[in-house]
Amino acid sequence: MRVGVLTGGGDCPGLNAVIRGIVRKGVQEYGYVFTGFRDGWRGPLDGDVVRLDVPAVRGILPRGGTILGSSRTDPLKVENGIRRIKENLAKHEVHALIAIGGEGTLGVAALLSDEYGVPCVGVPKTIDNDLSATDYTFGFDTAVGIATEAIDRLHTTAESHRRVLVCEVMGRHSGWIALHSGLAGGANVILIPEQRFDLEQVCAWITSRFKASYAPIVVVAEGAMPKDGDLVLKDESLDPFGHVRLSGVGEWLAKEIEKRTGKETRTTVLGHIQRGGTPSAFDRWLATRFGLHAIDCVREGDFGTMVALRGTGIVRVPLAEATVRLKTVEPELYAEAGVFFG
Amino acid sequence: MRVGVLTGGGDCPGLNAVIRGIVRKGVQEYGYVFTGFRDGWRGPLDGDVVRLDVPAVRGILPRGGTILGSSRTDPLKVENGIRRIKENLAKHEVHALIAIGGEGTLGVAALLSDEYGVPCVGVPKTIDNDLSATDYTFGFDTAVGIATEAIDRLHTTAESHRRVLVCEVMGRHSGWIALHSGLAGGANVILIPEQRFDLEQVCAWITSRFKASYAPIVVVAEGAMPKDGDLVLKDESLDPFGHVRLSGVGEWLAKEIEKRTGKETRTTVLGHIQRGGTPSAFDRWLATRFGLHAIDCVREGDFGTMVALRGTGIVRVPLAEATVRLKTVEPELYAEAGVFFG
Amino acid sequence: MRVGVLTGGGDCPGLNAVIRGIVRKGVQEYGYVFTGFRDGWRGPLDGDVVRLDVPAVRGILPRGGTILGSSRTDPLKVENGIRRIKENLAKHEVHALIAIGGEGTLGVAALLSDEYGVPCVGVPKTIDNDLSATDYTFGFDTAVGIATEAIDRLHTTAESHRRVLVCEVMGRHSGWIALHSGLAGGANVILIPEQRFDLEQVCAWITSRFKASYAPIVVVAEGAMPKDGDLVLKDESLDPFGHVRLSGVGEWLAKEIEKRTGKETRTTVLGHIQRGGTPSAFDRWLATRFGLHAIDCVREGDFGTMVALRGTGIVRVPLAEATVRLKTVEPELYAEAGVFFG
Amino acid sequence: MRVGVLTGGGDCPGLNAVIRGIVRKGVQEYGYVFTGFRDGWRGPLDGDVVRLDVPAVRGILPRGGTILGSSRTDPLKVENGIRRIKENLAKHEVHALIAIGGEGTLGVAALLSDEYGVPCVGVPKTIDNDLSATDYTFGFDTAVGIATEAIDRLHTTAESHRRVLVCEVMGRHSGWIALHSGLAGGANVILIPEQRFDLEQVCAWITSRFKASYAPIVVVAEGAMPKDGDLVLKDESLDPFGHVRLSGVGEWLAKEIEKRTGKETRTTVLGHIQRGGTPSAFDRWLATRFGLHAIDCVREGDFGTMVALRGTGIVRVPLAEATVRLKTVEPELYAEAGVFFG
Structure with missing residues (x-):
């Protein structure tokens, strides 16, 4: 055989x-x-x-x-x-x-x-x-572990500099990595593709967080989208070398947060390190x-x-x-995590 | 409230x-x-x-x-x-x-x-x-992760020196940590409290392993016992300072393996590092x-x-x-791991 | 006192x-x-x-x-x-x-x-x-350790998919993190601010690397610059939301490599995780x-x-x-690493 | 050639x-x-x-x-x-x-x-x-890193249970690993082969430590010896199976500390995991x-x-x-670490 x-x-x-x-x-x-x-x-x-x-x-x-x-x-x-x-x-x-x-x-x-x-x-x-x-x-547990370790690291920068740190993790169609690593890493906002986010609400959470002692960490799945439109993925301008721009949601979000809250904001896009290694x-x-x-x-x-x-x-x-049905994050499970937002 | x-x-x-x-x-x-x-x-x-x-x-x-x-x-x-x-x-x-x-x-x-x-x-x-x-x-997943990382490390010494390495992990009454870390770490023998082990069989696995390219790793739960008796835990001689001796199964096993197979054998007892840390x-x-x-x-x-x-x-x-019933490793699950022994 | x-x-x-x-x-x-x-x-x-x-x-x-x-x-x-x-x-x-x-x-x-x-x-x-x-x-040793671990992880993706992986690390004015982590991580190309790089040479190394068994990893300090000009840092177009674009050298390099060698290329920008954590x-x-x-x-x-x-x-x-003099990577030290390029 | x-x-x-x-x-x-x-x-x-x-x-x-x-x-x-x-x-x-x-x-x-x-x-x-x-x-830096991580883990057990934790690390003739990992791990006592230790002093440090908030960690090199004699290494009694006993200094120390201070004490012997792995x-x-x-x-x-x-x-x-001269820890360097003892 x-x-x-x-x-x-x-x-x-x-x-x-x-x-x-x-x-x-x-x-x-x-x-x-x-x-x-x-x-x-x-x-x-x-x-x-x-x-x-x-x-x-x-x-x-x-x-x-x-x-x-x-x-x-x-x-x-x-x-x-x-x-x-x-x-x-x-x-x-x-x-x-x-x-x-x-x-x-x-x-x-x-x-x-x-x-x-x-x-x-x-x-x-x-x-x-x-x-x-x-x-x-x-593979999922490894990816969540890597993302969680990265979020742990971002806390110290957020805290020392009183900055907002946005961490973009994998998840084009589902928010599992964002939800698990966000909860495990003690994120203050977790955004997933299953539920369009309200930028005003995100900024309100961030502002309220600054009143407590720590600066906030925002974990965002790469497929998360704002309520107001498909702006992020439609970014198809050309850069000076003629390449199409692919601005990720993490980078976009950081700019918006900075603009709206006045708080210094930085992004980290974890990318391929989430899927490699032992x-x-x-x-x-x-x-x-x-x-x-x-x-x-x-x-x-x-x-x-x-x-x-x-x-x-x-x-x-x-x-x-x-393979018929995609397993997405149920609204109840996402709501459960909400107690840690803000 | x-x-x-x-x-x-x-x-x-x-x-x-x-x-x-x-x-x-x-x-x-x-x-x-x-x-x-x-x-x-x-x-x-x-x-x-x-x-x-x-x-x-x-x-x-x-x-x-x-x-x-x-x-x-x-x-x-x-x-x-x-x-x-x-x-x-x-x-x-x-x-x-x-x-x-x-x-x-x-x-x-x-x-x-x-x-x-x-x-x-x-x-x-x-x-x-x-x-x-x-x-x-x-706590279990963390302990298994720490034990697996330790086993990963022991492989290189086993290989470079063609030694047997015995790694004693936690598990007084159940073999879950031994089984999971042993499988994840690529151990060649895994011994658990649920099933008394046959020292002859262990030595046979070790000897056969040396014919392939790698030196063997034995993962043993602290509560594992040999078939022939309760020798290990009865060790109550006094040391020169009048303290009762507590010789663990790992140390005992290493000596027996060395004696019977003629292969240099070392033990590592992971102990408390399995339950601490992040x-x-x-x-x-x-x-x-x-x-x-x-x-x-x-x-x-x-x-x-x-x-x-x-x-x-x-x-x-x-x-x-x-809390009535202890969850132990089922014989079928242990048997499943047996394909990697020897 | x-x-x-x-x-x-x-x-x-x-x-x-x-x-x-x-x-x-x-x-x-x-x-x-x-x-x-x-x-x-x-x-x-x-x-x-x-x-x-x-x-x-x-x-x-x-x-x-x-x-x-x-x-x-x-x-x-x-x-x-x-x-x-x-x-x-x-x-x-x-x-x-x-x-x-x-x-x-x-x-x-x-x-x-x-x-x-x-x-x-x-x-x-x-x-x-x-x-x-x-x-x-x-802080430097920690940063190099985090970057090296990331590069270790990128190797598996590069290998499994036969892709080029570009990893952008910290170092605006000096290439120490790039040099140390690149050497420790087994990178095939290391680019530092101290020496402008020749894109043709980079592509030649990449192409030659594909003839051996592994796909290449390029480690680039954020301050590294191509020989031909200051293109990278002058990127000041606006994105759809009116923000100034800051395209990093890593992303730019990945696009250029892909265009010139025809090999699929991905970038990871390590960013703030290099300076946080224990x-x-x-x-x-x-x-x-x-x-x-x-x-x-x-x-x-x-x-x-x-x-x-x-x-x-x-x-x-x-x-x-x-604090008068910046300590930069000496040409001899950089040349020493060159044996691993390509 | x-x-x-x-x-x-x-x-x-x-x-x-x-x-x-x-x-x-x-x-x-x-x-x-x-x-x-x-x-x-x-x-x-x-x-x-x-x-x-x-x-x-x-x-x-x-x-x-x-x-x-x-x-x-x-x-x-x-x-x-x-x-x-x-x-x-x-x-x-x-x-x-x-x-x-x-x-x-x-x-x-x-x-x-x-x-x-x-x-x-x-x-x-x-x-x-x-x-x-x-x-x-x-190899030294890797060993120190592994030992430090282990000490980090032991802190949580020491703290949660108000126990003394003794961690035996490598170093038969020199205390470099003990000194570096002890300092990096925040140990409260570090014992090295270069300087015989006074058990009374060790116990005094431990007792004083319990008056502050944390329980103490003792890092001891395998070659460290008490002032009063060569007791530890002379332990050559036979165990029930006729093997010669090799009681390490860590285990010996834990028993003595427990006896003299009345504080529950545990030992971890790191052993071979210090020299293996990446x-x-x-x-x-x-x-x-x-x-x-x-x-x-x-x-x-x-x-x-x-x-x-x-x-x-x-x-x-x-x-x-x-290879003529062994490099041992200078008394001044050891004294420098003493500020953290007790």
């Missing part, structure tokens, strides 16, 4: 732990052999493979990124994409495929499995934690268990499924359903 | 976050006032109180330990203990009590609430994560939410209950049931 | 450790009393003081920022500034002043001491490490020793001097000379 | 950074080829070699330990040791040797170079920082520079020398003199 493995989409701490879990259990307990496909769906499309055995996964548990490489290649948008994948799987004698990725990657896996008879198992991956079928995804212990544990259970699915012929976390246990859900 | 708060038992990262959550919400949303009792049940026993208002909880979120102090004082073993507590609550006009602690602390709270008419709400705290009523307790982002989040929900219990008059985590939500369970 | 203490300029991990060292030794060994002035020179200007005794400095060693607050207020630019300072020192019976700060703060201290008979001792503070009179300044062990050690030696200067009546690190020892240098 | 490289003695964060610096500069700038010898002097003794080229050193900068392995093999104690080394160097056509190690390793290199005509260059390595010829050695930014920088300068020595034919740090510069010293 030969099993293919690929990782698609943005990189995420824990990918290597999944791969290691799959290979260690597959080889040692089930006697499987493995083929790694390079760069997500580009691998099976182009027949680009890489050796994947026990020595290949040695020492990768604490390493971020993915030894298989990744890409956002979508085989559905490639001519004869599905056929080429099927041909390459046949050529390499790959009998089953484990796809580790987000909505896009898993959507292709669902289609391949349900429509085209390619036995696929999915492992969910989104640093944003916005997949409804699972309590948590690996995974947290929780993410290594979750990713390893996802890997172990994914290869069990293969063993049991349970294809078209995705592994997921529910409480403390790993369950299986249909791939087709798994 | 005046609410008392106390923290009992061993210290645990996140205690301060709970206290802050309780006070911030209680003051700002419900207009409550608070009295802190010092050093667990000793506080209400002796009427030893401390100011607990919004300024008092400022800046404590990232700090380990507890601003209220802690102790293992058991009022049931103190003459007129219950009566003294009731008198002191009356004297300080405390109408409800939130007790943050483990089995012992919460057992007293259950009794006070159910038998003596003292309105109590419990918040579970055990760094060992061995309370059956909740998926996780705060809480992880996850623990701050969980502890904060426990605090917010505990004061909601008070608000709703829902006494005799304990807050608990189920999946991603906070629920309430009866205090009396909450 | 009453001694005043103030902290001026940008905040910097270690300021509190200096303050604690001064107060602990001053009180315990010399029986001095202290007055804290708030917000740098604004404190003595406005007579804004804060209690500064042993309890006030308890627990501040590991905390970033400064309990005294800071500002960039320059008394030389304030009407009657010097006179007001002298009057307030007299009013508060402050006989000597310890000023902790950078070029600006210490320049005032030098003037006060040398021209106006105010006994001052200086403690150097610059996170950029660009003061010629001392081997290192506290100081590194080295910075706590250095700052503490600076504090201990500064109060010794007061004790010995050695005013108009600044403490400095030379090798492993603390020495004293005249305040007036201390 | 073929150059051999070996790493001897205990492992130390930064060894890989030295190796990488040597190889990158040697190959790229001087066109050298390299032979790695495995496990210190055992490599050239047995002719045990390993490939060492640019791909071999890729990605090792942030990794602790040594890719060459290490041992404490002393060729002077092996029959025909020197002859066998010379034969193997000749056989592998190695023209020069870079030895990275401590006193023992470098002593052999000095002898080989000065007496037997084997061109050697030395790179100093001691985590204890006790080599007189250099301001700092790599090197700090400072250590990577220093180790890298040592490597670059060591290969320059080879290039210039400057054999029998060792690279060393003086201030911020790298210098060369004669190998023979370099």
